[in-house]
Amino acid sequence: MMKIKYSLHTLRLAQALLATRTRQHRCFSGAIEKSNNFFFRQLFDTESCTYTYLLGDSDTREAVLIDPVLEQAERDAKLITELGFKLIYAMNTHMHADHITGTGRLKSLLPGSRSVIGKSSGAQADIHLCDGEAVRFGCHQLVACSTPGHTNGCFTFVCHEQCMAFTGDALLIRGCGRTDFQEGSPETLYHSVHSRIFTLPDHFKVYPAHDYKGQTASSVGEEKKYNPRLTKSLEEFVQIMDNLNLPYPKKIDESIPANKVCGLF
Ligand SMILES: N[C@@H](CCC(=O)N[C@@H](CSS)C(=O)NCC(=O)O)C(=O)O
Numbered sequence: 569m570m571k572i573k574y575s576l577h578t579l580r581l582a583q584a585l586l587a588t589r590t591r592q593h594r595c596f597s598g599a600i601e602k603s604n605n606f607f608f609r610q611l612f613d614t615e616s617c618t619y620t621y622l623l624g625d626s627d628t629r630e631a632v633l634i635d636p637v638l639e640q641a642e643r644d645a646k647l648i649t650e651l652g653f654k655l656i657y658a659m660n661t662h663m664h665a666d667h668i669t670g671t672g673r674l675k676s677l678l679p680g681s682r683s684v685i686g687k688s689s690g691a692q693a694d695i696h697l698c699d700g701e702a703v704r705f706g707c708h709q710l711v712a713c714s715t716p717g718h719t720n721g722c723f724t725f726v727c728h729e730q731c732m733a734f735t736g737d738a739l740l741i742r743g744c745g746r747t748d749f750q751e752g753s754p755e756t757l758y759h760s761v762h763s764r765i766f767t768l769p770d771h772f773k774v775y776p777a778h779d780y781k782g783q784t785a786s787s788v789g790e791e792k793k794y795n796p797r798l799t800k801s802l803e804e805f806v807q808i809m810d811n812l813n814l815p816y817p818k819k820i821d822e823s824i825p826a827n828k829v830c831g832l833f
């Protein structure tokens with residue numbers, strides 16, 4: 569068998585090249601190369617079936633929370649503290665109608681954090697995002713992508729380098745947000761999902777704000793193929809959405825006024 573000898577110099581060069589490639593954390597179609605200082609945790613509220621997402625940079629310790637729930641604010645603050653993160657942004661994908669946001673409470677539990685929501689939501693926050701603007705934490709960023717239709721202030725937060733999309737209630741796993749209140753519109757939602765989410769690469773992971781069936785994540789490719797609503801024509805989609813006949817969320821009357829003011833009603 570032929571023996572290959574590497575000089576120390578060659579090995580160091582190989583190590584340096586590997587380190588550079590890891591720092592670049594680029595996304596290739598099919599193979600996903602992720603940076604190793606990206607922290608991600610999915611949390612769940614059993615009452616409202618809401619997913620809250622903690623994202624962080626494990627080098628700088630800066631973190632963001634997406635869609636926190638008021639009743640879970642202590643849980644979230646404890647976890648963030650235990651993990652040694654500094655919460656810089658508590659963000660909402662939209663003005664929720666089914667639960668009260670935890671952003672206001674988190675601001676007092678973790679001083680220095682700021683609340684963030686899309687400008688078109690009409691809700692109060694420290695930072696109002698417009699389409700295309702980005703929120704940075706350490707060396708990572710989330711791009712705010714306007715996806716109205718469930719509400720007219722809905723945003724999907726896209727982390728391009730990690731190939732992740734936090735879709736709020738615009739796109740759920742094998743479903744989508746209802747369009748029968750908060751200025752919802754099935755035509756607008758259909759257009760948003762097709763033009764802003766389904767145009768992302770197929771391997772991008774989809775993380776919604778809710779799931780009622782125990783599903784935790786999906787992908788753009790999967791939803792383009794199997795979503796029972798959004799694979800239909802626009803006319804069929806409108807027909808489906810206009811006939812969902814869902815009861816209003818139990819907490820709608822308290823949630824909407826509270827969420828207009830960061831949950832501090
Ligand atoms: N039963 C729940 C409310 C369920 C609900 O209406 N969910 C919303 C998202 S929260 S605004 C939705 O869009 N659902 C779509 C669907 O197809 O289920 C409660 O009482 O809180």
Ligand SMILES: [Fe+2]
Pocket residue numbers: 662663664665666718737745
């Ligand atoms: Fe919603």
